[in-house]
Amino acid sequence: MGQETVIELKDVTTSFFSRKQELTVVDRVSFSVEKGETVAIVGESGSGKSMTSLSIMQLVPAPNGKITNGEIIFNGEDLLKKSKKDMHKVRGNDISMIFQEPMSSLNPVYTIGEQLREQLMYHQPLSKREAHEKGIEMLEIVGFARAREMMREYPHRLSGGMRQRVMIAMALSNNPKLLIADEPTTALDVTVQAQILDLMRGLSKDYDSSIILITHDLGVVAELAQRVVVMYGGQVVEEAKIDEIFDKPLHPYTEGLLNSMPKLNDEQTRLQSIPGSVPTPDNFPKGCRFVTRCPYAMQVCTEEQPTLLEKETGHKVRCFLHEEGVGKDGNIDRRSKQTQ
Amino acid sequence: MTTYIIRRLLITIPLLIAISIITFALMQFAPGSPAVLDVDPNVPPEAREAQIEAMGLNEPLPVQYARWISGVVTGDFGNSYITKRPVSDMLLERLPNTLILMTAATILAIIIAIPIGIISAVRQYTKTDYAITLVSFAGVAVPNFWIGLMLIMFLSVQFGWFPVGGVQTLNADFNIMDRIHHLFLPALVLATADTAQLTRYTRTSMLEVKNQDYIRTARAKGFKESKVILKHGLRNALLPLITLIAIMLPTLIGGSVVVESVFSWPGLGDLFMTSVNQRDYPVIMIITMLTAVLVVIGNLIADILYAIVDPRIEY
Amino acid sequence: MVKKTQWLFLVMIFTMGMLLAACGGSDEGAETGADEGTEPDTEETDGEDVEDIDDENGDSAATGEPVEGGEIIVGSDAEPNGLTPATVSDTASRDAHDLVHAALYRQTVEGFDVEPDVAVDLPEVSEDGLEQVIELRDDVFFSDGEQLTADDVVFTVGIYLMEDYAGTSTTLFERVENVEATDEYEVTFTMSEPDAALTASLEQAPIVPEHILGDLETYAEIEEHEASTTDAVIGAGPYVMTDWTVGQYINYEARDDYHNEGPYIQNITWRIGDTDAQLAMLQAGEIDIMNAAPQDVVTVESIDGYNLAEEPQFGYNYIGYNQRNELFESANVRRALTMAINREAIIDGIMDGHGTVAEFPHSPEGPIYSDEIESIPFDQEGALELLAEEGWEQNDSGQLVNGDGDVFAFSLLTNSEALVRTDWIVAVQQMLGEIGIEVETETMEFGAYLDRINPPNWDFDAIAGAWSLSLDPNMESLFHSRNIESGQNNIAYESEEFDELSTDNRAILDVDERMETLQQAAMQVAEDQVYTFMYYPTEFQAYRDNIQNHSYNSRAGLFRVQEWWIEE
Numbered sequence A: 001m002g003q004e005t006v007i008e009l010k011d012v013t014t015s016f017f018s019r020k021q022e023l024t025v026v027d028r029v030s031f032s033v034e035k036g037e038t039v040a041i042v043g044e045s046g047s048g049k050s051m052t053s054l055s056i057m058q059l060v061p062a063p064n065g066k067i068t069n070g071e072i073i074f075n076g077e078d079l080l081k082k083s084k085k086d087m088h089k090v091r092g093n094d095i096s097m098i099f100q101e102p103m104s105s106l107n108p109v110y111t112i113g114e115q116l117r118e119q120l121m122y123h124q125p126l127s128k129r130e131a132h133e134k135g136i137e138m139l140e141i142v143g144f145a146r147a148r149e150m151m152r153e154y155p156h157r158l159s160g161g162m163r164q165r166v167m168i169a170m171a172l173s174n175n176p177k178l179l180i181a182d183e184p185t186t187a188l189d190v191t192v193q194a195q196i197l198d199l200m201r202g203l204s205k206d207y208d209s210s211i212i213l214i215t216h217d218l219g220v221v222a223e224l225a226q227r228v229v230v231m232y233g234g235q236v237v238e239e240a241k242i243d244e245i246f247d248k249p250l251h252p253y254t255e256g257l258l259n260s261m262p263k264l265n266d267e268q269t270r271l272q273s274i275p276g277s278v279p280t281p282d283n284f285p286k287g288c289r290f291v292t293r294c295p296y297a298m299q300v301c302t303e304e305q306p307t308l309l310e311k312e313t314g315h316k317v318r319c320f321l322h323e324e325g326v327g328k329d330g331n332i333d334r335r336s337k338q339t340q
Numbered sequence B: 001m002t003t004y005i006i007r008r009l010l011i012t013i014p015l016l017i018a019i020s021i022i023t024f025a026l027m028q029f030a031p032g033s034p035a036v037l038d039v040d041p042n043v044p045p046e047a048r049e050a051q052i053e054a055m056g057l058n059e060p061l062p063v064q065y066a067r068w069i070s071g072v073v074t075g076d077f078g079n080s081y082i083t084k085r086p087v088s089d090m091l092l093e094r095l096p097n098t099l100i101l102m103t104a105a106t107i108l109a110i111i112i113a114i115p116i117g118i119i120s121a122v123r124q125y126t127k128t129d130y131a132i133t134l135v136s137f138a139g140v141a142v143p144n145f146w147i148g149l150m151l152i153m154f155l156s157v158q159f160g161w162f163p164v165g166g167v168q169t170l171n172a173d174f175n176i177m178d179r180i181h182h183l184f185l186p187a188l189v190l191a192t193a194d195t196a197q198l199t200r201y202t203r204t205s206m207l208e209v210k211n212q213d214y215i216r217t218a219r220a221k222g223f224k225e226s227k228v229i230l231k232h233g234l235r236n237a238l239l240p241l242i243t244l245i246a247i248m249l250p251t252l253i254g255g256s257v258v259v260e261s262v263f264s265w266p267g268l269g270d271l272f273m274t275s276v277n278q279r280d281y282p283v284i285m286i287i288t289m290l291t292a293v294l295v296v297i298g299n300l301i302a303d304i305l306y307a308i309v310d311p312r313i314e315y
Numbered sequence C: 001m002v003k004k005t006q007w008l009f010l011v012m013i014f015t016m017g018m019l020l021a022a023c024g025g026s027d028e029g030a031e032t033g034a035d036e037g038t039e040p041d042t043e044e045t046d047g048e049d050v051e052d053i054d055d056e057n058g059d060s061a062a063t064g065e066p067v068e069g070g071e072i073i074v075g076s077d078a079e080p081n082g083l084t085p086a087t088v089s090d091t092a093s094r095d096a097h098d099l100v101h102a103a104l105y106r107q108t109v110e111g112f113d114v115e116p117d118v119a120v121d122l123p124e125v126s127e128d129g130l131e132q133v134i135e136l137r138d139d140v141f142f143s144d145g146e147q148l149t150a151d152d153v154v155f156t157v158g159i160y161l162m163e164d165y166a167g168t169s170t171t172l173f174e175r176v177e178n179v180e181a182t183d184e185y186e187v188t189f190t191m192s193e194p195d196a197a198l199t200a201s202l203e204q205a206p207i208v209p210e211h212i213l214g215d216l217e218t219y220a221e222i223e224e225h226e227a228s229t230t231d232a233v234i235g236a237g238p239y240v241m242t243d244w245t246v247g248q249y250i251n252y253e254a255r256d257d258y259h260n261e262g263p264y265i266q267n268i269t270w271r272i273g274d275t276d277a278q279l280a281m282l283q284a285g286e287i288d289i290m291n292a293a294p295q296d297v298v299t300v301e302s303i304d305g306y307n308l309a310e311e312p313q314f315g316y317n318y319i320g321y322n323q324r325n326e327l328f329e330s331a332n333v334r335r336a337l338t339m340a341i342n343r344e345a346i347i348d349g350i351m352d353g354h355g356t357v358a359e360f361p362h363s364p365e366g367p368i369y370s371d372e373i374e375s376i377p378f379d380q381e382g383a384l385e386l387l388a389e390e391g392w393e394q395n396d397s398g399q400l401v402n403g404d405g406d407v408f409a410f411s412l413l414t415n416s417e418a419l420v421r422t423d424w425i426v427a428v429q430q431m432l433g434e435i436g437i438e439v440e441t442e443t444m445e446f447g448a449y450l451d452r453i454n455p456p457n458w459d460f461d462a463i464a465g466a467w468s469l470s471l472d473p474n475m476e477s478l479f480h481s482r483n484i485e486s487g488q489n490n491i492a493y494e495s496e497e498f499d500e501l502s503t504d505n506r507a508i509l510d511v512d513e514r515m516e517t518l519q520q521a522a523m524q525v526a527e528d529q530v531y532t533f534m535y536y537p538t539e540f541q542a543y544r545d546n547i548q549n550h551s552y553n554s555r556a557g558l559f560r561v562q563e564w565w566i567e568e
């Protein structure tokens, strides 16, 4: 791993504009994905994971959402500099995406076959016949036994898990270099989740494809990803290899996330969730965005923003605890936070 | 499917019976007696009695109703009080004109409203959108007859581009172009209110669809915006409009009363107007019933169509 | 697309502007009109009388010799309700009858007298007046080629006498006991009582073919026969109906074997459309002739190539006072009410001047009009004096009250279709308000209105109405006390003088003597101010200026059209 970078985000910033204000929901996000690698983006709801992935696709909801800064280098080219027309060739072809909501992501009025074929034919010079056969093949790959019949079905006849598999089949149909999976299993029940995850694990192995896996479920991360990007309040707060994240998380938020994760070998331990909730973009604290909930918060955290620093090779963190000159036993001021 | 349609038709029957009773009752309670009985107070009481008896107006209401409705069911609509001709003849010579006008108006409304509604939705909150919204509100608010008179004033009288009225050039042989030439203005006027309304609904429906997840999926597939909107958006947006077009039917029928008078279009609306003025009850009642039946059929067709185009609906 | 939208928008703004302009400009004209055809027609009088041609208004003095040929397109807002005259009496039907049928007598062009048409001469009346013999011309043919004979006349009159007759002209032949063909071309009427109005009645009873309808046994069958309801009609008139496409047009073709002068114009087409549509057609040059509503006169005058003929209607508008109500018992009170209403102002303000004040229960151009009729001035002071004599005085707050302190208050009712009347009853309300009388105005749909005012309800204080007058100036049906309970004397006017004068006027066979009697009776009605006679409305007909020898009177749509011709 690590020989070839498939995509690299540099300081990508995305905001929503309303008459009153500009809300930055993706704030100078940088990370990269290597060939064959699965990178997980984790973080609680509202932390900007979906917006980050939609920024890559340039599908941030128009007209209010705009990417205001940064570069997205893909295949050596900056996607943000590409024309609209060229982006049509990238989406669904070089980069595919599957979404959080399998129930509503398929068009109810077209058959599965139609929805598969149209994507194939849009990007490849295939006849309808060929596209049909290819579609069947894709359905078989994602595990449909009666793929041929499935082509004729309408989405409403399928369960959530089946639909998500169709979405995956569609996303993979043009052999994308990068697959973005935005919480592919969140809406599904547990057994189905496992099947989908198995499927994805298999695919990434078999096809050596790169995946950006978005989730707030660290269990999923542990199963699939090689690297983890932790987001909070639109920012990357920590980035590390999978084992480092689990073994020695640096950021208090990551620590909190891990504590809230049920552990299989320790059933008695109460699930510990992080107190408080993610601040909304119009309500971000002036200093560290986690300061309202951080057990180690210091005076400085309320005033200044920490920067994302590479603490060890391949392990980045955004926290004053890990910046030079700020001690861990500095100005802890928990009580005042709680009464806020 | 067939059973579904049959079931729907069966549900329709009590509805129609109810409508027929209401229609009949309304006519009974309408002020004044039939015009012919009013006109001349000099008619000797005996003659008047005889006439009332001949018309069966002295029998108990349920009997009168039963006789009327059994006639209606068997296609015997009775004779007009005024012209003495069979009501069915009077309807038949006018029904085609009205159907042509309404069909043309519906088609016009659809082909004008849907593209405009889509543009309005796609360009939400732009000047185009505001202009369309304004015009369509005006279209709903401005009365048909006024628009009709204005168009006649300018396009027909001033510029001579269109005939003032009628279905075809007087005493000319049948000519399809001539027919269309005569049809255009009345159909356009009849279509205005519905066009405006349909534009509004298309816009709303499209806006709703635009935010659906499958639209995002279509975009993620790389499709051009036009394909996203026209293939994945439109069909979903149009589904609810099918019902709407059926609901438009009563407005069309109502509108045709005015439009047909303004454009001297010899249809049912025109006949209805004349009959109301002359209190020609047999004609009024049948047209009312016919309207009700049309509306019911319209709804039925809409439901069936809906079931056909929306794969989610099972019978 | 943006362009298109903007264009639409501009059009919208433009037309909005037009609307405002139109509203601003027409506040006078728009108020008049549209009472025609909605007013109760006295039955025996289902028409108005002939008027002299009004040369000033462009009625063509014929230039040169008549020319045969050409066609005219006539705007009509209604279609005939039936084509057998006995069965119907609406305006459109009568106009159609004038074209396709001929009667024993017809109106003269000069006046409102009758002259022989199918008859050779006026009837020969027996000494006692109980027998009238009419000789027929032997050169009259129906449009299907059959000759018109005495049998047809007998059959035609017979329809009115049928047991189940339910048409609208019941009184026309009520005095006919028997009608008989005494020769192939001679008809003898045996009367129960003498009838001076027989010729006028026959004028309204065009002859229908016995050979077509004669086998029918009942009136109902005649009514429904295709010759009564479709273009299968057969008559002896100047034109034959060739095609009636319901709702669209009716075509007539000139007959070459018509028994009187003409017809010169070869084809006549009636084009059906409401008055607004007709006006637009006139502007677009699509029709040659139409009856114009008073509010459209200005528009019509501005159109090139058309003339406008103008005639007073043979009828009047009135306020009728229900004399069952003790408020209106006294003739003085009714006279005072008339004095308090400024009729000139109503004609000028509401009707654009298209009318003349009425003082008399018949038309100034009719045979019984008297120049001696006193005109009642607008004089509210005088009205108050008269009312004071009757015990009505204004109190401190200006209300008119009697000794018991009751306020003079009543409701004034009219039918909502009569737009002009619905306007002027408000003016009347205001004018009477000025002398302390409280008037409440009420309008309702025609059917409901008739229900209220006709026997046996008579549920009204005062009504605003209109009468069209008959050719025969007999007004018994309106004012004779025997018509209170079941006839048209719904205001319950009771006058021994009037009853005595009019009771047997139909039996007075000397025309002059009869007219004098009727005049006296009319004077009595005026004297008693049975009604407040409001005005005689003016009527208009626009016609293309190439039509020669055009004549107009409000009693017919195309008066004597067979004698018109088109200048080449």
Ligand SMILES: Nc1ncnc2c1ncn2[C@@H]1O[C@H](COP(=O)(O)OP(=O)(O)OP(=O)(O)O)[C@@H](O)[C@H]1O
Pocket: A016, A023, A025, A043, A044, A045, A046, A047, A048, A049, A050, A051, A052, A061, A064, A065, A216, A280, A281
């Ligand atoms: N259309 C929008 N307009 C304004 N703000 C938006 C819009 N869509 C999302 N946001 C805001 O952007 C922020 C990031 O949202 P995003 O959907 O990326 O969160 P997420 O991390 O994917 O959360 P989840 O786990 O719930 O999917 C949120 O605060 C959200 O309120």
Ligand code: SF4
Pocket: A251, A252, A253, A288, A289, A290, A291, A292, A294, A295, A296, A297, A298, A301, A306, A318, A319, A320, A321
């Ligand atoms: S910067 Fe301060 S508040 Fe933010 S995570 Fe580190 S310790 Fe906590």
Ligand SMILES: [Mg+2]
Pocket: A049, A050, A051, A100, A182, A183
């Ligand atoms: Mg999300």
